[in-house]
Amino acid sequence: MAKQKLKRVDLIFSKDCSCKDILAKALKRPKEEIVKDLINSGLKGRGGAGFPTGLKWKMAMEEKGSKKYVICNADEGEPGTFKDREILDQVGLKVLGGMALASYVTDAREGFIYLRHEYRFLIPKLEMMLEKFHIWMEEFDIDFHVELFMGSGAYVCGEETSLIESMEGKRGEPRNKPPYPTNQGYLGKPTVVNNVETLVYTLMIMHIGSDKFKSMGFEGSTGSKLFSISGDTPKPGIYELELGMTLHQFVSEFGDNDAKAVQVGGASGFCVPRKRFKETHIGYQGGLKGFSLPTGGSMMIFNSSRSMYNVLHNYLEFFEEESCGQCTPCRVGCQQLLKGIEAVKRGEKSQKYLDDLLRLAETMKLTAKCGLGQSVGNSFSSIVENFREEMIY
Amino acid sequence: MYETKEARMRKRESAVHAAVQKYGKERKNLLPVLQDVKRFKNYLSRSDISEIAAEMGLSSALVYGVASFYHFLDLEPRGQNIIWVCKTISCYMKGSNDIMLTLEDLLKIKIGETTSDGKFTLLETNCIGWCHKGPAMLINDQPYTDLTPEKVSNIINEFYKK
Numbered sequence: 001m002a003k004q005k006l007k008r009v010d011l012i013f014s015k016d017c018s019c020k021d022i023l024a025k026a027l028k029r030p031k032e033e034i035v036k037d038l039i040n041s042g043l044k045g046r047g048g049a050g051f052p053t054g055l056k057w058k059m060a061m062e063e064k065g066s067k068k069y070v071i072c073n074a075d076e077g078e079p080g081t082f083k084d085r086e087i088l089d090q091v092g093l094k095v096l097g098g099m100a101l102a103s104y105v106t107d108a109r110e111g112f113i114y115l116r117h118e119y120r121f122l123i124p125k126l127e128m129m130l131e132k133f134h135i136w137m138e139e140f141d142i143d144f145h146v147e148l149f150m151g152s153g154a155y156v157c158g159e160e161t162s163l164i165e166s167m168e169g170k171r172g173e174p175r176n177k178p179p180y181p182t183n184q185g186y187l188g189k190p191t192v193v194n195n196v197e198t199l200v201y202t203l204m205i206m207h208i209g210s211d212k213f214k215s216m217g218f219e220g221s222t223g224s225k226l227f228s229i230s231g232d233t234p235k236p237g238i239y240e241l242e243l244g245m246t247l248h249q250f251v252s253e254f255g256d257n258d259a260k261a262v263q264v265g266g267a268s269g270f271c272v273p274r275k276r277f278k279e280t281h282i283g284y285q286g287g288l289k290g291f292s293l294p295t296g297g298s299m300m301i302f303n304s305s306r307s308m309y310n311v312l313h314n315y316l317e318f319f320e321e322e323s324c325g326q327c328t329p330c331r332v333g334c335q336q337l338l339k340g341i342e343a344v345k346r347g348e349k350s351q352k353y354l355d356d357l358l359r360l361a362e363t364m365k366l367t368a369k370c371g372l373g374q375s376v377g378n379s380f381s382s383i384v385e386n387f388r389e390e391m392i393y
Numbered sequence: 394m395y396e397t398k399e400a401r402m403r404k405r406e407s408a409v410h411a412a413v414q415k416y417g418k419e420r421k422n423l424l425p426v427l428q429d430v431k432r433f434k435n436y437l438s439r440s441d442i443s444e445i446a447a448e449m450g451l452s453s454a455l456v457y458g459v460a461s462f463y464h465f466l467d468l469e470p471r472g473q474n475i476i477w478v479c480k481t482i483s484c485y486m487k488g489s490n491d492i493m494l495t496l497e498d499l500l501k502i503k504i505g506e507t508t509s510d511g512k513f514t515l516l517e518t519n520c521i522g523w524c525h526k527g528p529a530m531l532i533n534d535q536p537y538t539d540l541t542p543e544k545v546s547n548i549i550n551e552f553y554k555k
Contacts, residue, residue, distance in 0.1 A: 079481045082522040117465045118521040120534040150428060153464030155519065169423030171462040187421065228524065230483040236525035267482070300483060300524075314482045318519055324462070 006253050009216065009224035009240045011204045012197065013090055019097045019203065020136055026206040027140060031061060031105045038202060041210035042222035047073060047158070047195030048265060048296030049371065050284055053202060056192060059182040060106040063190035068108040070099050071186065071193045074115045075163060077155040078266035079318060080298030083226040083238050084196040085119055091200065092126055096133040096146060098199025101206065102192050103144040111146040112186075114163050117153045155322035159370050160193040162324065173326040174370035197226055197297070217243035221283030225297060231263075232256050232303035244288065248277040251301065258303040261386070266298035267315040268375035271308070273386040308387035309345060312380065316341070319376050330373025333364040337380055341391060351392045354384055408433040409441060413448040423449065427460050436467040464518065472507040472514035474552060477531040480517045483524035492528045493517070495542040499549050512552070 026034060038054030045051045060068060072095060076084040087095060099111045115122065130146055137144050154172045156162045161175035164186050185191025194202075201223065205213050214222045221243040230236045233254045251259045263271050264282065270293050272280050279290035286292065302311060316338040325331045340357040343349040361377035368374045384391055412429035416422035426445060431437050437460055446453040460466045467475075478484075478493050493504065496515055500508050507514040523529035526538035537548055 076522055077520060079520040080483055080524050081520075082524055085522050116522075117463075118518075118531065118536075121536060150425070151463075152424060152428060152466050153518070154462060166424060167421065169420040169459065171459055230524035230527070231486060238525070263482075298524075302486075306486065310485075311482060314480075314485055318481060321519065 006241050006245055006249055009242060011208070011224060012087060012094075012200050012226055012240055014204075015091070017207055019091075019093045022203055022207045023097045023100055023136070024140065026101055026203075027104055027142070034101065034105055034206070035061060037210045038205060041205045041213045042217075042220070043198070043201055043205060043213065044221070044284065045195055046197035046201065046225060046296065048078065048268075048294065050294050053194065053198055056182055056194070057102060057105050059180070060102075060108075060190050060192045063106075063183060065190060066107075067187075067189045068106050069186045069189060069191040070102045070106065070108045070111040071160075071163070071167075071191060072099055072111070072113040072199055073158065073160065073163060073193050073195050074113050074119070075151050075158040076116060076119075076196070077158050077322075078268060078296055078298050079315070080230055080263065080266045080300045081228045081296055082230075083228045083297050085122070086238050087196050087200060087226075088115075088119070088122055088126065092129040093133060094200045094203055095196055096129060097203040098194070098201075099146060100133075100137065100142065100144055101202055102194065102199070104142070106190070106192055108192065109143050109145070111144060112149045112167065113146065114149050114151060114157070114167065116151045116157075120150065123148065123150075154324075155318075156324045156370070156372050159372065162370070163193065164191065171324070173324045174372075176369070195296075218283060218288055220286045221292070221294075225295075227295075227299050228297045229254055229299045229301070231300040232259065232306070233301045243283040245282055246278060247272055247280045247282070250282065250299070251277055254299075255301055256303055258305075259301050260304045260306070261302045261308065263298070263300040263302070263311075263379065264293045265295040265378075266300070267318050267379055268372070269293070269295055269298065270378050271311075271382040271386065308383055308390045309341070312341060312383045312391070313338070315379050315383075316376075319372070323372060327367075327369040327373060329364045329367040330369070330376070333360055333368070333373065334376060336360060337376065341384075344391060351388075354388065354391060358384060409444045409448055413445070418449050420449070420451065423451070423456065423459055424463075427456075427463075427466050431466055435473075436469055436471050438468075438470075470507070472511050474512060474532055475514045475516060477516050477518040477521070479519070479521045479523070479527065479529050479531075481520035481524075483520075484527035484529055487527040489528040491542060492530065492540050492545055495545045496549070499546055513549075 035058045043053045157166045157172040159174050162172040166172040181191040217223050224242050227239050261273050281288045281292045283292045284294050320334040323330045323334045361380040365377040412426045416425045442457050443453045446456040523538045528540045529538045
């Protein structure tokens with residue numbers, strides 16, 4: 001395979017810029033201009049769902065009412081994703097800078113970092129950063145206070161409405177949307193919930209300008225993104241790359257020359273088999289020919305020694321445990337998919353039963369209440385359809 | 394070293410009371426309260442749940458419903474140190490099973506059990522965000538990565554020396 005090097009980008013972890021200076025400069029601009037800049041940049045949420053960030057801020061900005069909130073979603077739980085931990089560890093002040101920007105635009109006075117329990121070891125470092133950050137806020141004469149809010153272990157709380165429920169002292173069960181959090185969020189008030197990485201990009205767009213950001217990637221999927229790379233790769237880790245690469249390019253650089261599949265977007269994402277590497281791009285659907293797959297950054301590579309049955313089994317166990325149990329399609333569906341593939345593997349059910357299971361996965365996509373239940377079918381269908389024999393024999 | 398029943402009661406009351414005092418009685422503070430009590434007492438007993446409910450003016454069923462939703466709000470007695478081995482895909486591919494077997498062997502317990510000296514509880518968990526350095530585990534709040542059976546055995550020995 002050709003070793004065509006993918007261009008590295010250095011925005012997120014770049015230390016040759018002062019977060020405080022960027023912020024000071026940005027806070028002198030009119031709010032509307034900042035929002036316009038973000039919309040122009042094409043930045044979409046980097047947690048995986050991909051909602052346009054500028055638009056989200058605009059919606060919260062236009063809400064009336066004196067009490068609003070900004071929440072940094074640091075409940076990174078998607079299997080194969082570990083970039084947010086590294087961002088908070090290395091450049092946490094940039095995250096806070098992004099939050100300050102969001103608070104300035106939307107008039108929020110209070111902010112929270114919802115940090116997953118598994119990252120408790122970061123607390124002392126984050127508390128030091130918060131102290132420094134609050135001194136800056138005083139210097140800028142800005143009334144904005146950020147607190148840490150700890151999660152207690154629930155994958156579904158990465159979904160913004162469950163995260164909010166959890167912060168309100170409830171079970172982390174997703175809400176129906178609408179109303180969206182920008183309209184009625186934490187304690188019923190307009191709330192901006194952004195992923196850790198997204199917040200850093202908002203600040204960096206202020207630094208480099210939206211046109212420069214837009215010049216990277218492709219139409220509809222502009223800019224760069226952090227990729228968390230794991231599995232069968234000689235160089236696992238975190239890499240910032242432009243959106244729009246093909247999986248062929250990706251595997252040429254990060255694979256071990258034996259990749260048979262790549263899981264794009266974690267357990268809730270899609271599994272792409274080798275024959276589709278060349279036609280599959282990383283980014284949002286629409287801008288390029290062929291398939292485009294979005295990702296919150298999780299890229300897991302499987303080589304030919306791996307059983308895709310075991311991979312799928314691991315995902316389904318994960319979903320079965322993490323389903324909040326609120327809606328039936330997800331609660332029962334996850335259990336039945338898991339039992340179903342086990343029964344086929346043991347030979348208790350015929351291979352045609354896989355088609356029933358595919359229909360169940362499709363039903364879950366249509367009827368589950370939130371992104372968790374809706375996306376179980378992504379990995380299920382893409383693995384069963386592409387590696388059917390491995391499910392049976 | 395035995396505490397009297399009254400002393401144990403007082404300690405429990407003060408843990409719940411102190412947490413509610415610290416955060417306030419509003420519903421939105423329920424998670425921090427549960428987290429604090431859990432940390433202090435090592436797990437949340439039925440009577441802790443009832444006391445938190447009474448202090449915050451909520452029903453016990455509601456508080457139990459919330460507590461039971463979250464993996465790390467333990468509702469059963471745990472050892473002094475809790476080991477959580479990641480079992481999700483990337484760690485699994487790098488041999489998390491061997492790590493679990495090593496731990497079971499070293500500690501002479503199975504998943505979900507606590508050592509007879511009360512030093513360790515051994516549990517599994519879903520992705521803890523160290524997929525590029527698997528297999529990984531948490532002991533209490535501290536992550537341990539790139540594990541091998543030898544490394545695990547050294548880590549456990551260190552704990553016994555403490």
